[in-house]
Amino acid sequence: MSSSPLTKLQMQGLLARHLCIHIVGAFIVSLGVAALYNFGVAEPRKNAYTDFYRNYDSMKDFEEMRKAGIFQSAK
């Protein structure tokens, strides 16, 4: 045993304190992950799609594909 006096441990309210810390933490972590996903993945993807379809000419695309010879019904 050590000779220095031991400080008294917290004996009560342990579960309440655990829940408090972890509920707040869970909210923060999940909101943080959601925000990160939104600004890291979802927004860039939405922007990529809008940029792609802004000046998209589907007939030109179709002609290119037809010339490449991938269709069976339209040669």
Added chain:
Amino acid sequence: MLSRAAWSLVLRRGPGIRGTHSPGGAADGQGKMPSYTNYYAQRTYPMPDEPFCTELSAQQRALKEKEKGSWTQLSHAEKVALYRIQFHETFAEMNRHSQEWKTVMGCVFFFIGITALLIWWQRVYVFPEKPITLTDKWKTQQLQRVLDMKGNPVQGLASRWDYERKEWKK
């Protein structure tokens, strides 16, 4: 004759699960056969069924008698001695880390290595020919077809291909 002597030597070894620390404290000398005991203590099973030392010396018996009185009269050393009679190790000693993880990791890596050698041998001597769809020629034709179809043109494969210059985008 020789085998019987060897067999009796084996029997004299005893269980030996307690390591080198013999039960009974300092009363028994080294080299005696350790007695069969139900002492078992772990972090998950901390209250053993029986005390660690069952054969007490005269001094220890006197201490046990003193324990029946008021505990405030016991000195610190006596309390420690009583603890050591009852338990083999303190919680700190019982829960100490061992070096076992190094052995475990070493064996794991070793057997992964052996498995790698076995698989290499299999690749050379057992596996049949590659199917035609995995040859380089077929794979380039397949990739060309996907690019012609403009597969995933927004964020995927065809978006990385430069159709004017006919090469991958930098």
